Amino acid sequence: MPTSDELSTFARLDKLSRRDLSTLAQAGRDVSFPAGHRIIVEGQVAQRCWLIRDGRILLNAQVAGQGEVVVQTLGSGDLLGWSWLVPPYRWHFGAVTTEPVDAVEFDAETLAEFAAADPRFGHALTLTLFEALLDRLQATRARLLDLYRNPAETCTAGPPRIAVGRGGR
Numbered sequence: 231m232p233t234s235d236e237l238s239t240f241a242r243l244d245k246l247s248r249r250d251l252s253t254l255a256q257a258g259r260d261v262s263f264p265a266g267h268r269i270i271v272e273g274q275v276a277q278r279c280w281l282i283r284d285g286r287i288l289l290n291a292q293v294a295g296q297g298e299v300v301v302q303t304l305g306s307g308d309l310l311g312w313s314w315l316v317p318p319y320r321w322h323f324g325a326v327t328t329e330p331v332d333a334v335e336f337d338a339e340t341l342a343e344f345a346a347a348d349p350r351f352g353h354a355l356t357l358t359l360f361e362a363l364l365d366r367l368q369a370t371r372a373r374l375l376d377l378y379r380n381p382a383e384t385c386t387a388g389p390p391r392i393a394v395g396r397g398g399r
Contacts, residue, residue: 232258232334240281240307242362250354257340263331270311270325277319277338279311279359285331290324298324302369309362314338 234251237243237258243251261280263269269280272292282304289301289310301323304310310333313321319338345352
């Protein structure tokens with residue numbers, strides 16, 4: 231089980247109080263995954279979340295006609311998994327390790343019980359997870375803008391010429 235002192239070193243958890251970190255530590259356990267390990271299968275029941283200590287994890291999604299598409303790469307200090315918060319409690323993405331990963335794994339049922347018993351903790355935890363969600367959303371947005379940008383917008387030939395009316399010649 232991780233300690234509250236260990237959890238306090240993660241920037242993602244910096245808004246949680248000492249008491250909240252202690253509560254969170256009670257729901258966690260240390261885990262390791264080898265390279266190539268599928269942690270999450272899209273569509274399956276979401277029962278956990280992870281705080282990545284070390285290693286890399288690819289988030290991916292199944293896209294019709296294209297198969298598995300990488301959405302984002304997560305690494306040290308990142309949070310993985312918040313689908314356990316929102317019905318129907320199923321994973322919206324897949325996740326696979328690209329190298330060995332050390333993480334703290336949190337049991338969703340235990341976190342939900344702690345949040346129900348202490349609404350202040352539940353609120354702080356939810357805000358922490360939603361901050362991670364917003365960061366992920368912005369990263370996805372940037373990736374989409376990069377993928378679908380108009381190539382003419384990146385032209386370095388100078389500003390476009392604007393045709394001016396010919397007037398009376």
